[in-house]
Every structure is written in structure tokens, then in C-alpha cells.
Amino acid sequence: MINRPSAGLQVDPLLDELRGGKPLAIARAITAIENGTPLGTEVARATRPFAGRSWTLGVTGPPGAGKSSLINALIAEFATRRRKIGVLTVDPSSPLSGGALLGDRVRMAKHSSNPQVFIRSLAARGHLGGVTRMTAEIMGVLDAAGVDLTIVETVGTGQSEVDVADLVRVKLVVCPPGLGDDMQAIKAGVLEIADLLVVNKADLPGAEQTAMQLRAMLHHGGSGDRRSVMLTDAVAGSGVSELADAIEQRFRQPPASDPRRRDRRTSRARRSLASRAASWVRDGVLDSLDPRIEQICLEIEAEGTPRRDALRRVLSTLLDGEDGGLMPGPTPLGRGGTDHEP
């Protein structure tokens, strides 16, 4: 029996069971990390050395493109090729209540009882960029548990979901047929991170044309572009085996080096640092009952855009909180991820 994350800090037995691939241990380790408990911090630290052991695949694309259905088909395909598959699916949290409907695995129901497959639904909890704040750490848990293929499905707002690019080796962008507004939404950010572009729902009219337009778009990027466009019908299963081949081939290639990018590990740390700092400031400003912050807001109301000086005062006020404000402690007034009374 494993303690609930809120209970005693039993990190060693939890890690042993986790490394043995026990689903309950994996699940509780993920919960602890998601909730930022002291146990979670310990688990994240202990599993960090394992991070990067598995093949990591990101799946992104606009709502309704068929990401979950395609992952469902890919799980079936990869289950014959790999030993253990981990899937993380991210859905948005309600900005009003903080609650979430996590429905991605409805499409993956047939893998619920396959011991080779571990699926976890994650709520974005206010984090933008298509994944959750703790996704990298959670992937480390899956690595430590012996998963050899990790699939991360992003929220699917279709634009600016580029955080996943720092987390995974191979990026799949799924597009539905029809180059209407969907394409407008994704072409600015998401297409640039794609290793493989997939036009799903290939049975629908316009699929071939969409693929052609995407190929033309890649062609504009220069003849050195090695990326390819594929067609699938996730429900009928056509094109899925070819897609799995293409994904495997990408994993076997050495990672493309891009001189413009910083070392990937540092870049991930930078993003994580930036996003944690941003959410700390955001929560601090929105929740604060500190009269000094109220005063700064009154001044901004009167004078317009916050000046550098106002920003500096806000930061120093926040840092002035008890124990520097940066240590976890009881939150008298929660936001977002908290459990509000009705």
C-alpha cells in the first residue's frame, strides 16, 4: 500500500515501486509533482537522472483535428513495436472555476486495460503553451518507470502551443482537411516546430488538397526541408502504420542541429524558470490583500500604463512577503488550482 501524497513523506518505497513499473506508484508520483507537494519535489529530483531515456513524441494541432484518435491508433501500432508506452494528455482548466473536463482518453478507451500502456490526463491549470507547468518532471517519472515511448498530447488551441517543442524529440502536427481558419491559426507558430505534418480524416474531401498546400508551404521554407506531410484516417486506421514508420525513422536519425538554438537542456530550464516566475508574480498580484499593491493599482488607474517604477515596486512588495514569499506555505486565499468552497 502506498501512502497518499498528502500523507507521510515516503519517497524511497514510492521510488522502488515506481521503478518496478507499478501503476499506482507512477500515478501517485505524478499527483505529487502536479500538486507541488514536498514529496513531489523529492520525486522530481530522484527521477531527473532518468529523464530523456524514452523516445518522446509530441502531438499538437487545432481542436477537432483528431489528435486523441490518432494517438489511440498509434498506441495500437506501437504496442507491437515497443515494450511500454506512456501517454500524457493535456486539457484546459476552466479559468473561472479552476475545474476541468479531461476527456481525451475517451478515444483511447480500448487501451485502458493494456498493461503496456499508462495514460494520464492532466489539466493545464492556467499554464499556457499547450502543456502543464510540470510536464517535463512528469515525463521524468515515466522514464524512471521504464516507459520507452512517451506521447504528449497538447491542449489543442491550435496556436502558440510551442512549449512541447522543448519537451519532446519528435513533433507531430495534426491538421484536419480544409485550409480555412484552422490553418491560419496554426501556421504562425505550430507548423514551424513540426517534424511531421499529418492531415488526419483523410477520408474527408479536401484532404489531399490540404496535404498539397502544406507541402507547398514547406517548399517555401527551402529545399533543405526534410519534413514530410502524411495522410491518415485514424478511425479506419489507414496510413497509421506508415506514420509509425516515419516516426521511428525520425527517432533513429540524429537530432537536427540548429545553431540558432541554445542547448536544449538549458533552454528548457529557462522556459521553466520564466513560466514559474511569471505565474508566481501573477498569482501574487491577483491574490494579494497587501494595501501597497492596491495603492499601485490605484495609481495605474489614475495615470495609465504601468511604468517601470510601478513594476519594480510590485516585485519588491511581493518579495517582501513572509519567508521571502517563495517558500511553499498555506495559502489563505487560493486561485486557479485551489478547491473553492461553493
Place this chain on the structure above:
Amino acid sequence: MNSIPNRIPNPRILLTKSFIDSHDRAIATIAMALRDASMEVVLIDFEVPDDVANVAVQEDVDAIGISFMSGGQVETTGRIMALLKERGVPDLPVVVGGTIRPFDVEPLEATGVRAIFRGGAPLADVVTTFRALAREYREKA
């Protein structure tokens, strides 16, 4: 201040019904009510009772709600309760709702479910029950 990390996490609830049963109005209504009450709701349609136990474990939920609109209430629930015990989560609270015939109530209670909501139960009661059961489970070591 001190807003990271959030100290009291949202309850996580698994809501499920059989994949054969296409009556999903009730489960959708409950799911939205729980979401609006700040809970994270995982949805699946189960093919076999094992699916419910396995998903509940993987998702580390704090309570399970099973919706029945056709048959098999007592047998399916009993099987799920036994599987939860096998999977190492014997205390995970289970709530049953939907078309529960009067003579099913007693055998259902005997399986160890924590609450039964028959047709006409007020939504607010359902939400309060899930919240209380989830909190109790989380606080119990």
C-alpha cells in the same frame, strides 16, 4: 502571497458509464457541475469493469462516479469494488447514479458504495457528496 504551489489541489473525479450505454446526458450534466465546482473530471466509457479500476489507478482520482441507464447495476458495481481492492485502493469512494431500481438499492449498498443517487436527486447534493468524499479520501493516509 505564497501562491505557488497551490496548497489544496482540486479533487480529481472519474466519471464513467458503459460504452454500450449511449445515454450520456446524465454523466455530462454531472461532469459539468463538478467542473464548475472546481473539480478535475476524467471521463471514460468502460468496456469491462477492469477499465474502471485501471483508469482510476492511473489517474489517481479521489472518487469514482458510475452512471447506469440500463442494466447490470449490482453485478458491475460489485465487480468494480472487488477490482479496486485488488489494485490496492480499497478505500477509494464509489458513487452510483442513474436508473437504480428500488430493489437494487440494498444489494448496491452491500457492495460498499458510498452513495446512491437515483433519478431526481438534487444536483447540489451530488456535488457536495463528491467533494466531501474526495476530501475525506485525500486526507486519509
